[in-house]
Amino acid sequence: MRKTSLFLLFALMSTILFAQQSLWGGQKIVSPEIHPDNTVTFRFFAPKAVKVQVTGDFLPPQKIETQYGKMDIPGVADLKEGKDGVWEYTTPAPLPSELYNYTFIVDGLTNVIDPNNVYVSRDVASLFNIFIIKGGCGDLYSVNKVPHGSLTQRWYNSPTLGYDRRITIYTPAGYETSRKRYPVLYLLHGMGGDEEAWITLGRTVQIMDNLIAEGKAKPMIVVMPNGNVDQEAAPGESSLGLYKPHTDLPRTMEGSMEASFPDIMKFVESNYRVDKKKSARAIAGLSMGGYHSLHISKEYPDKFDYVGLFSAAILPGKEKTSPVYTDLEGKLAKQFSKAPKLYWIAIGKTDFLYKANEEYRALLDKKHYPYIYRESEGGHIWRNWRIYLSEFVPMLFK
Amino acid sequence: MRKTSLFLLFALMSTILFAQQSLWGGQKIVSPEIHPDNTVTFRFFAPKAVKVQVTGDFLPPQKIETQYGKMDIPGVADLKEGKDGVWEYTTPAPLPSELYNYTFIVDGLTNVIDPNNVYVSRDVASLFNIFIIKGGCGDLYSVNKVPHGSLTQRWYNSPTLGYDRRITIYTPAGYETSRKRYPVLYLLHGMGGDEEAWITLGRTVQIMDNLIAEGKAKPMIVVMPNGNVDQEAAPGESSLGLYKPHTDLPRTMEGSMEASFPDIMKFVESNYRVDKKKSARAIAGLSMGGYHSLHISKEYPDKFDYVGLFSAAILPGKEKTSPVYTDLEGKLAKQFSKAPKLYWIAIGKTDFLYKANEEYRALLDKKHYPYIYRESEGGHIWRNWRIYLSEFVPMLFK
Numbered sequence: 165m166r167k168t169s170l171f172l173l174f175a176l177m178s179t180i181l182f183a184q185q186s187l188w189g190g191q192k193i194v195s196p197e198i199h200p201d202n203t204v205t206f207r208f209f210a211p212k213a214v215k216v217q218v219t220g221d222f223l224p225p226q227k228i229e230t231q232y233g234k235m236d237i238p239g240v241a242d243l244k245e246g247k248d249g250v251w252e253y254t255t256p257a258p259l260p261s262e263l264y265n266y267t268f269i270v271d272g273l274t275n276v277i278d279p280n281n282v283y284v285s286r287d288v289a290s291l292f293n294i295f296i297i298k299g300g301c302g303d304l305y306s307v308n309k310v311p312h313g314s315l316t317q318r319w320y321n322s323p324t325l326g327y328d329r330r331i332t333i334y335t336p337a338g339y340e341t342s343r344k345r346y347p348v349l350y351l352l353h354g355m356g357g358d359e360e361a362w363i364t365l366g367r368t369v370q371i372m373d374n375l376i377a378e379g380k381a382k383p384m385i386v387v388m389p390n391g392n393v394d395q396e397a398a399p400g401e402s403s404l405g406l407y408k409p410h411t412d413l414p415r416t417m418e419g420s421m422e423a424s425f426p427d428i429m430k431f432v433e434s435n436y437r438v439d440k441k442k443s444a445r446a447i448a449g450l451s452m453g454g455y456h457s458l459h460i461s462k463e464y465p466d467k468f469d470y471v472g473l474f475s476a477a478i479l480p481g482k483e484k485t486s487p488v489y490t491d492l493e494g495k496l497a498k499q500f501s502k503a504p505k506l507y508w509i510a511i512g513k514t515d516f517l518y519k520a521n522e523e524y525r526a527l528l529d530k531k532h533y534p535y536i537y538r539e540s541e542g543g544h545i546w547r548n549w550r551i552y553l554s555e556f557v558p559m560l561f562k
Numbered sequence: 563m564r565k566t567s568l569f570l571l572f573a574l575m576s577t578i579l580f581a582q583q584s585l586w587g588g589q590k591i592v593s594p595e596i597h598p599d600n601t602v603t604f605r606f607f608a609p610k611a612v613k614v615q616v617t618g619d620f621l622p623p624q625k626i627e628t629q630y631g632k633m634d635i636p637g638v639a640d641l642k643e644g645k646d647g648v649w650e651y652t653t654p655a656p657l658p659s660e661l662y663n664y665t666f667i668v669d670g671l672t673n674v675i676d677p678n679n680v681y682v683s684r685d686v687a688s689l690f691n692i693f694i695i696k697g698g699c700g701d702l703y704s705v706n707k708v709p710h711g712s713l714t715q716r717w718y719n720s721p722t723l724g725y726d727r728r729i730t731i732y733t734p735a736g737y738e739t740s741r742k743r744y745p746v747l748y749l750l751h752g753m754g755g756d757e758e759a760w761i762t763l764g765r766t767v768q769i770m771d772n773l774i775a776e777g778k779a780k781p782m783i784v785v786m787p788n789g790n791v792d793q794e795a796a797p798g799e800s801s802l803g804l805y806k807p808h809t810d811l812p813r814t815m816e817g818s819m820e821a822s823f824p825d826i827m828k829f830v831e832s833n834y835r836v837d838k839k840k841s842a843r844a845i846a847g848l849s850m851g852g853y854h855s856l857h858i859s860k861e862y863p864d865k866f867d868y869v870g871l872f873s874a875a876i877l878p879g880k881e882k883t884s885p886v887y888t889d890l891e892g893k894l895a896k897q898f899s900k901a902p903k904l905y906w907i908a909i910g911k912t913d914f915l916y917k918a919n920e921e922y923r924a925l926l927d928k929k930h931y932p933y934i935y936r937e938s939e940g941g942h943i944w945r946n947w948r949i950y951l952s953e954f955v956p957m958l959f960k
Contacts, residue, residue, distance in 0.1 A: 194806065212670050272610050273668065275677035282684045282797070283804045291680055295804060309801045311717075312726065318712035319735075328710065337717075340833055399680070403707045406681045406693060408592065435738055 193250060195280040196266075196295045202258035204295070206266070207280065211249025213270050217242050220266025220292070221547065222259055236514065236543060240269065261300025262547065263367065265292040285364050287546075288356035289409045303374070304554055305367040310377035311337030315369055317359075319397075320431040324424035329390055330397035331428070332359045334369055335436070336376055336383035345439040347561040348385045348432060349470075351553070352449025352456050356411040358398035359390040362553075365546045371554055382561045384446075385436055389428050391449070391456055393420040417452060417477070419486025422459045429467070443505065446560050448472025450549045451517070455480075459488055465499040470506045470560050474552040475544050478520045493527070500533040506559055507535040510552045514543040591648060593678040594664075594693045600656035602693070604664070605678065609647025611668050615640050618664025618690070619945065620657055634912065634941060638667065659698025660945065661765065663690040683762050685944075686754035687807045701772070702952055703765040708775035709735030713767055715757075717795075718829040722822035727788055728795035729826070730757045732767055733834070734774055734781035743837040745959040746783045746830060747868075749951070750847025750854050754809040756796035757788040760951075763944045769952055779955045782844075783834055787826050789847070789854055791818040815850060815875070817884025820857045827865070841903065844958050846870025848947045849915070857886055863897040868904045868958050872950040873942050876918045891925070898931040904957055905933040908950045912941040 195207035206218045223239030243251035265285065268276040277284060281293045296302045313336045319328045339346065351368065353361040362368045368386060375381035392413050396402035399409040433440055447468045449457040454476020461468045480489045500507075507528075511521045528535055538555065540548055593605035604616045621637030641649035663683065666674040675682060679691045694700045711734045717726045737744065749766065751759040760766045766784060773779035790811050794800035797807040831838055845866045847855040852874020859866045878887045898905075905926075909919045926933055936953065938946050 210671055270671065271669075273608055277675040277689065279673035279688075280806065281804075282687060282689055282807060284682065284689065286680045289680060290677075291675065291682065298803075306803060307795070307799055307801055312728070314714055314716035316712050316714040318738075319710040330710070340716075397705070401705055403705055405696075405704060406679075408678065409680060 193280045195278055196293075198295065198297060199254075202261075202297050202299065203255045204259055204297070205252055205254040206243065206268075206278070208243060208251045208268055208270070208278065209249055210251060210270055213245075213251070215242070215269075215271055216245070216251040217269040218253055218266055219269060220264055221545070222255065222262075222264040222266065243268075259297045261297045261302035263294060263296050263302060263305045263550065265294050267292050286409075287365060288411060301551065301554065305370050305550065306374075307370055308374055308377070310373055312373050313337050313369065313376075314339065315363065317401075320428065320435075322424050322427040324427050325393055325420065327396065329395075330359050330401055331390065331431075332363055332388040333432075333436070334372055334386040334388070336372065336385070338383065339385070339437075343437070345437045345444075346383060346385045347439050347444035347446070348387055348436075349446040349448065349557070349560060350387045350389070350428070350457075352389070352391050352447070352453030354449070354451030354453050354475075355416065356409070357450075357453070358392065358395065359388050360398045360401075362386075362388045366550055366553060368553065371550065372557070375554065375557055381557045384557075384561060385432070385438065387428065387432050391421050391453055392416065393424060417455060417480055418484045419480075419488035421456050422463050422488045423486070425456075425460050426464070442466060442502075443469045444561060446470030446472070446506075448474060448508075448553075448556055449476070450474040450552075451544065452477055461504070462492075462495040462499045463488060465495070465502050469504050470508075471504060472506075472508045472552070472556045473510070473521075474549050474556075475511050475515050475517055476509070476521065476524075477517060478524045493531075496528075496531070496533065500531070507533070508538065508556055508559070509535055510538040510540065510548075510555075512540045512542040512544065512548050514541075515548075516544060591678045593676055594691075596693065596695060597652075600659075600695050600697065601653045602657055602695070603650055603652040604641065604666075604676070606641060606649045606666050606668070606674075606676065607647055608649055608668055611643075611649070613640070613667075613669055614643070614649040615667040616651055616664055617667060617672075618662055619943070620653065620660075620662040620664065641666075657695045659695045659700035661692060661694050661700060661703045661948065663692050665690050684807075685763060686809060699949065699952065703768050703948060704772075705768055706772055706775070708771055710771050711735050711767065711774075712737065713761065715799075718826065718833075720822050720825040722825050723791055723818065725794065727793075728757050728799055729788065729829075730761055730786040731830075731834070732770055732784040732786070734770065734783070736781065737783070737835075741835070743835045743842075744781060744783045745837050745842035746785055746834075746844070747955070747958060748785050748787070748826070748843075748845040748855075750787070750789050750845070750851030752847070752849030752851050752873075753814065754807070755848075755851070756790065756793065757786050758796045758799075760784075760786045763947075764951060765948055766951065769948065770955070773952065773955055780959045782955075782959060783830070783836065785826065785830050789819050789851055790814065791822060815853060815878055816882045817878075817886035819854050820861050820886045821884070823854075823858050824862070840864060840900075841867045842959060844868030844870070844904075846872060846906075846951075846954055847874070848872040848950075849942065850875055859902070860890070860893040860897045861886060863893070863900050867902050868906075869902060870904075870906045870950070870954045871908070871919075872947050872954075873909050873913050873915055874907070874919065874922075875915060876922045891929075894926075894931065895929070898929070905931070906936065906954055906957065907933055908936040908938065908946075908953075910938045910940040910942065910946050912939075913946075914942060 193207045197205040217240050219238045219240045225236035243253040245251050278293045283294050284291045316333045393415050447457045454473040461471045591605050595603040615638050617636050617638045623634035641651040643649050676691045681692050682689045714731045791813050845855045852871040859869045
């Protein structure tokens with residue numbers, strides 16, 4: 165056989181890759197470029213464009229008026245056209261450490277994904293680019309040289325709901341080879357989320373790996389189910405195919421998630437080496453997931469010694485008649501008579517659920533039920549939920 | 563406590579979501595729309611644009627001349643502007659069942675991701691949208707109502723390479739509760755790929771779940787390692803952070819992957835219930851992964867009864883001096899003296915590695931080594947590799 169040099173083949177492969185890249189986006193532009201001082205330059209190649217802007221949560225928010233009052237929406241900044249059709253914007257000041265998101269706006273065209281940044285997250289029906297500024301909480305959201313846990317996407321059967329459902333499970337580094345039993349945190353998403361939300365938007369794997377490696381959190385299993393009872397799995401991961409995600413789901417916050425939750429615990433406890441004591445079981449969630457955590461923990465008062473309500477919704481709509489939602493005060497009395505070790509409530513100052521949480525805390529105060537309250541800046545956003553998770557997890561199972 | 567109706571809160575939440583969506587892309591447009599006859603309409607909202615096009619592998623390819631000869635690149639079609647600034651293109655004929663990709667071109671701006679389609683795949687440094695036409699192989703690439711296996715992203719230690727590396731492992735439905743031992747397919751990616759490529763671009767989970775459910779494939783474990791020996795993990799999943807992916811990696815196809823492969827087998831066989839017989843072990847890969855499969859299977863002639871070379875590179879460049887690449891003919895003689903059950907070579911007619919494969923087959927023919935040859939249409943593309951996987955897997959472990 166003649167020895168065809170792979171040199172030629174590689175050259176050809178490179179040509180093909182180059183041709184593909186020129187079609188598929190492999191431009192030789194760096195964007196975003198994070199400078200050593202943590203200022204950031206965004207670049208966008210658009211020689212024919214008249215106006216290019218960037219919008220994202222790294223910019224000071226704009227205040228807008230709605231019928232419900234003032235709201236913050238992401239700010240917008242103009243890029244300037246440089247040579248060769250490359251537009252640029254550099255932040256005027258260093259950015260604090262954080263995971264940020266952004267998209268471009270090109271001649272009024274919104275939601276333009278940066279073709280030079282393959283890192284995108286989905287929130288309901290929208291994609292946006294992400295980047296991380298290190299040196300603070302951004303380090304916690306980064307993959308570092310530490311022992312890594314495992315992440316599994318698998319399916320369990322829910323006899324109560326009558327079908328198979330997808331679930332995401334984090335096991336800490338060493339789980340597979342140790343013979344220990346581990347405590348479990350059940351971590352629940354909000355409306356429009358699914359069993360992938362805490363992983364992608366919440367950076368749970370990175371937060372857990374890093375906190376455990378630093379000795380700040382106990383090694384634990386984190387179980388992230390799908391809180392939409394009529395959904396097999398996240399959009400694109402079920403037999404519904406690649407449909408457009410939406411929040412208009414039937415049977416939301418009407419008791420079925422709470423009623424079917426023992427199916428999830430049973431699955432986890434029969435498939436993983438789990439410490440089944442109340443003192444080794446936590447539940448937390450954001451928004452709708454905080455609501456689920458509130459109601460599940462009071463429905464099963466012997467199960468959870470740690471409860472985290474992150475920007476939680478509190479009470480169901482009046483049309484929701486499930487027995488899960490009757491006798492709130494009586495059930496809370498029972499739950500707190502069993503002295504949970506931690507009942508943690510966190511919310512941002514501008515969260516639209518602030519008032520509902522204030523009223524709920526007044527109820528707890530009136531009854532002298534102990535809880536810890538954490539108030540942060542900002543509103544109903546993932547930035548807060550990552551921070552809450554990072555603060556909540558170190559308090560567990562101590 | 564006053565019962566604040568969640569009605570109001572939901573209304574407000576909807577407003578916020580709507581505001582976010584208008585910023586982040588939740589336009590009320592359906593794109594792509596797959597019609598009952600399998601024609602497809604693409605839509606793009608761009609009231610100020612002068613020209614909107616779509617490009618992708620669902621269109622007839624364009625032939626271009628390169629210094630290495632003719633090449634196919636994806637075709638381009640023009641959208642027409644309709645009312646309300648929504649541009650449209652409908653395919654003139656139904657599309658055959660397949661998983662397709664596309665992006666938009668707006669006034670010369672390439673690589674524009676469809677803001678109405680959240681399903682994207684990454685190939686090296688580029689993102690593109692995907693959609694599936696059912697009724698044929700597209701069914702195999704879809705999530706169906708069948709028992710689902712589990713997918714785990716975890717890390718193993720490679721003593722040979724001296725560090726921890728990420729690996730993707732599929733276990734079939736029932737693995738966790740059965741007590742059986744399972745055969746293993748090691749499935750390797752090409753240049754520019756990583757431990758996620760077969761999952762995202764290759765639809766391996768869907769293909770395996772569906773073939774096993776139909777009784778066409780034996781339940782098996784599929785192990786998808788990272789074939790770039792200097793890479794901890796896929797871009798964005800390592801301590802290098804969210805860098806721009808590239809193919810310019812050191813130590814590629816120079817023997818280290820082959821030399822360190824026993825670390826992977828040892829990890830798998832000590833962490834999973836694996837049948838360790840040669841007759842229960844397969845290795846296959848695409849392009850560089852086919853090259854790895856060729857060389858690993860001949861380096862360890864007692865290990866693999868099933869070998870799949872998908873569009874494989876064959877021989878190293880002349881500068882690669884690893885002992886892995888010496889005495890090809892002697893090592894092949896040893897491998898074939900042990901009568902592997904299946905040696906399967908597949909390539910597309912227009913693949914740039916066609917000639918190298920033809921020469922390799924001539925060598926095998928001259929020695930009367932048995933193999934099965936599968937020639938397909940098309941070139942060095944994922945469409946072929948999904949088909950090859952779908953055809954290879956049913957032949958294993960029978």
